[in-house]
Amino acid sequence: AQSVAQPEDQVNVAEGNPLTVKCTYSVSGNPYLFWYVQYPNRGLQFLLKYITGDNLVKGSYGFEAEFNKSQTSFHLKKPSALVSDSALYFCAVSSAYSGAGSYQLTFGKGTKLSVIP
Amino acid sequence: ETGVTQTPRHLVMGMTNKKSLKCEQHLGHNAMYWYKQSAKKPLELMFVYNFKEQTENNSVPSRFSPECPNSSHLFLHLHTLQPEDSALYLCASSPRMGRQETQYFGPGTRLLVL
Numbered sequence: 001a002q003s004v005a006q007p008e009d010q011v012n013v014a015e016g017n018p019l020t021v022k023c024t025y026s027v028s029g030n031p032y033l034f035w036y037v038q039y040p041n042r043g044l045q046f047l048l049k050y051i052t053g054d055n056l057v058k059g060s061y062g063f064e065a066e067f068n069k070s071q072t073s074f075h076l077k078k079p080s081a082l083v084s085d086s087a088l089y090f091c092a093v094s095s096a097y098s099g100a101g102s103y104q105l106t107f108g109k110g111t112k113l114s115v116i117p
Numbered sequence: 118e119t120g121v122t123q124t125p126r127h128l129v130m131g132m133t134n135k136k137s138l139k140c141e142q143h144l145g146h147n148a149m150y151w152y153k154q155s156a157k158k159p160l161e162l163m164f165v166y167n168f169k170e171q172t173e174n175n176s177v178p179s180r181f182s183p184e185c186p187n188s189s190h191l192f193l194h195l196h197t198l199q200p201e202d203s204a205l206y207l208c209a210s211s212p213r214m215g216r217q218e219t220q221y222f223g224p225g226t227r228l229l230v231l
Binding site for chain 1: 123157160162165207216217219220221225227
């Protein structure tokens with residue numbers, strides 16, 4: 001079975017400071033990793049994904065994430081946080097394993113990011 | 118906007134009512150999904166349709182009944198729901214069903230069961 005852990009329910013960061021939202025995963029086979037963001041009263045918006053290749057993935061709105069296979073992590077980062085980045089962030093994983101249901105996207109519980117002016 | 122719309126955005130229903138949620142995607146995708154989002158819990162995948170055929174039912178109670186008349190439309194028919202079914206119901210679509218595919222989500226329907 002595949003799983004995702006987002007160890008922090010909430011992350012607070014001052015505007016202009018770098019931010020990190022943590023994600024670790026567990027899958028059989030090679031992982032496919034995704035980050036989504038959810039603003040209040042909205043659906044999830046895709047930010048970026050890692051499929052293969054360069055471990056540093058760049059996405060929308062200045063976000064990036066680093067895939068670390070040895071630590072089974074895929075942390076989301078941004079060099080300089082904006083107040084408008086305040087939202088709920090979800091990490092998700094699927095895998096190349098061909099077992100039943102393995103194509104499914106498994107989501108973490110989410111991390112609430114608050115950027116303080 | 119992601120190209121996935123959902124109606125209604127808010128719904129209040131009693132436990133004996135019958136209602137339907139509608140999802141429409143304008144992206145030309147072939148796979149569509151229903152998810153349930155409850156507070157403090159990960160998103161729960163409910164149903165998956167690929168080229169109008171249901172490929173996954175994640176042990177969802179029969180009081181939830183999906184329908185996919187074509188690749189652009191997805192419905193979730195609700196009847197005799199329970200208060201614990203109150204949640205945000207999200208529809209998503211992807212170009213095809215696959216492990217690498219990005220799913221695009223609608224804004225959701227906020228459901229309250231009284």
